[in-house]
Amino acid sequence: xxxxxPGYVVRPLAKTDNQVRSNTSFLKTLEVLTTVGNISDxxxxxxxxxxxxxxxxxxTIVIEDMNVPATSATSATSSTPYLVTPGRGKIxxxxxxxxxxxxxxxxxxxxxxxxxxxxxxxQGKKLGLRIIQTLMAIGERVGCYKVxxxxxxxxxxxxxxxxxxxxxxxxxxxx
Ligand code: ACO
Numbered sequence: 001x002x003x004x005x006p007g008y009v010v011r012p013l014a015k016t017d018n019q020v021r022s023n024t025s026f027l028k029t030l031e032v033l034t035t036v037g038n039i040s041d042x043x044x045x046x047x048x049x050x051x052x053x054x055x056x057x058x059x060t061i062v063i064e065d066m067n068v069p070a071t072s073a074t075s076a077t078s079s080t081p082y083l084v085t086p087g088r089g090k091i092x093x094x095x096x097x098x099x100x101x102x103x104x105x106x107x108x109x110x111x112x113x114x115x116x117x118x119x120x121x122x123q124g125k126k127l128g129l130r131i132i133q134t135l136m137a138i139g140e141r142v143g144c145y146k147v148x149x150x151x152x153x154x155x156x157x158x159x160x161x162x163x164x165x166x167x168x169x170x171x172x173x174x175x
Contacts, residue, residue, distance in 0.1 A: 002133075005125060007067035008092070010134055013051075013060040017091060018044040026062060029094050032117045056099065059138050063093040063127050093118040095131040097139050097147065111139030111147035132162040 004010065017026040018041055027036050027044070051058040066089035095116040102108045113135050118128045139147040150170040151159055160166075 004063065004127070004130055005065075007065060007089075008127070009064050009066060009089075010061055010130060011064060013048070013062055013094070015045065015048050015052075017062065018048075026091050026094055029062070029091050029119055030115060030117050032120055033115060056142070058096065058098055059135065060094065060096040061131065061134055061138075062091045063131065064089040065092045065122075092122040093127040093131050095135055097135040099139070099142055099144060105145055109142065109144045111135070111142075111144040113147060113149035116149075128158060129162055132159070136163070 013026060018039075019025045027039060030036050051060065068090045096114045098112045098114055100110045100112060102110060113132065116128060116131055118125075118131070136147055148167075149159065149164070156166065
């Protein structure tokens with residue numbers, strides 16, 4: 001029950017996960033959520049570095065499908081961008097838990113789950129559930145007293161299956 005499909009692995013986001021020319025990219029995976037935009041490799045690296053320097057606050061994980069056959073770099077042309085970097089798989093899901101340090105609850109910590117994404121062709125294989133279970137475990141391990149998230153009405157049944165319950169109301173102010 002608690003295992004991923006064969007050949008799938010969960011791991012932290014890596015600095016090499018920005019392969020903008022291929023569909024293995026972490027950023028590509030996030031496009032099921034919303035607009036990601038045109039992010040240069042340098043901009044990605046800068047953001048990754050920022051998160052690395054705060055790696056007790058930002059935990060971003062991905063699921064990689066290692067079953068994708070490795071193709072050789074020589075088969076890549078500009079008209080047929082290769083699907084995978086040789087020796088590596090394809091990122092199919094991602095998620096983050098952000099750990100907030102509070103004063104209340106005796107300097108308590110709260111985990112905020114953000115940006116959960118499973119590639120469209122990989123949904124329904126329990127990858128979303130695995131991402132959430134992993135982020136909940138991280139939140140618990142680092143000492144959060146609760147883990148919370150905002151979602152659309154449509155995703156409520158998914159999060160209930162993951163063990164969350166409806167609580168409060170989300171309010172937003174868009175600048
Ligand atoms: N309605 C009802 N049940 C659902 C739904 C849904 N919309 N989505 C999943 N489930 C159920 C599944 O049927 C499964 O139930 P089961 O255990 O009885 O079989 C269980 O929830 C687990 O489902 P998974 O297979 O793990 O779901 P999946 O891998 O498809 O991931 C997710 C769900 C993350 C919502 C995915 O569909 C996705 O990426 N959607 C687009 C982006 C998105 O909406 N992300 C969440 C934004 S909210 C946030 O980021 C905090």
